[in-house]
Structures are given as structure tokens and as C-alpha cells.
Amino acid sequence: MASEPTWLPLDAVTALNRDIVAESGETYQLRDRASLQKAVDQPWNIWCYFQDRDMAVLASRLFSGIANARAFAAGNKRTGYRAALAFLDANGYELGAPDYAVGKLGDYFAGHLSQYALVDWFRLWMTPHTQGRIDP
Incomplete structure (x- = not known):
């Protein structure tokens, strides 16, 4: 059985949004904390209740949920x-x-890409970290 993933906490997601909107000059505002929490919890729910261990599934659900x-x-x-x-x-x-x-991820939001296709998109571009990886 695979070990449990490291889950992204809600505070990390709000910090990401703060940085993103600051980069573009937009105003930060969290309008619905409960909806965000549900979105952040989606990968955990899939892991626990559906026992899906596919990281592409979990990452794509986090993306689409948020x-x-x-x-x-x-x-x-x-x-x-x-x-x-x-x-x-x-x-x-x-x-x-x-x-x-x-840029093709916009097709998901336009209704031209299913959740299954979104999972395949993540699977296509995901690779394990290489040995000796050095962050810039």
C-alpha cells in the first residue's frame, strides 16, 4: 500500500492566491472559506473513500476543485x-x-475537456523528481 501523500493545507493555498494576485496587481479576497476547504479536501476524500492512489487523479482534483x-x-x-x-x-x-x-487547460473550463481528460493531461506531463535535484 502506498504511503499517504503530503496534503496541501488551506493556509498554503490562500498564500498562493495572495502571491498570484499581488503579481498581477489584483486585490486579495477570500470570499468563501468553506468552499475552498471542500476543494482542498477533495484529493484526501478520493484517497480515503475511493482508495485511488493515482497522483494524477489527486492533483487534477485539487486543481479543478480550487x-x-x-x-x-x-x-x-x-x-x-x-x-x-x-x-x-x-x-x-x-x-x-x-x-x-x-494554455490547453482552458479547454476544461470551456467544457471541451472532461475530468478524465484532465487526469490524462496531468499524467502526460508529470515526472518523478530526478535524483540530485537542486532548486534554483
Whole structure:
């Protein structure tokens, strides 16, 4: 049985959003803490109740859950994406998607990409951290 992942806490997600909106000059506002908590808990619920150990499934649910919760006044999709990156990083993976591929994530929100296809997108671009990795 796989060991339990490192989960991303709510405070880390709110900090990500603060940074994201500061970068773009937008105002930080958490409008719905309960919705954000539900979104952040989605990967844990999938892990526990469905016993799904696939990191692509867990990361994609974190991404879509945060983005769709619209808990922040601005930056929900960007926060969902960065939260998924942080979750994967904390669990030994990196996402090597080029900019054009990241841009395709908009297809999910336009209804042109299913949750299953979103999982496949994450699976396609995820790789385990390399040995001797040095952060810049």
C-alpha cells in the first residue's frame, strides 16, 4: 500500500492566491472559506473513500476543485494550477508542461475537456523528481 501523500493545507493555498494576485496587481479576497476547504479536501476524500492512489487523479482534483470553487475574488484557476504544482512537488513529482500545453487547460473550463481528460493531461506531463535535484 502506498504511503499517504503530503496534503496541501488551506493556509498554503490562500498564500498562493495572495502571491498570484499581488503579481498581477489584483486585490486579495477570500470570499468563501468553506468552499475552498471542500476543494482542498477533495484529493484526501478520493484517497480515503475511493482508495485511488493515482497522483494524477489527486492533483487534477485539487486543481479543478480550487478553480471551480471560486472561493477567491480573483486568480482561482491560477491558484488551482499552482496548488496542483505544489502538491505534486511535495509528493516527489514535477510537472514539465510547456506553456502551450498549460494554455490547453482552458479547454476544461470551456467544457471541451472532461475530468478524465484532465487526469490524462496531468499524467502526460508529470515526472518523478530526478535524483540530485537542486532548486534554483
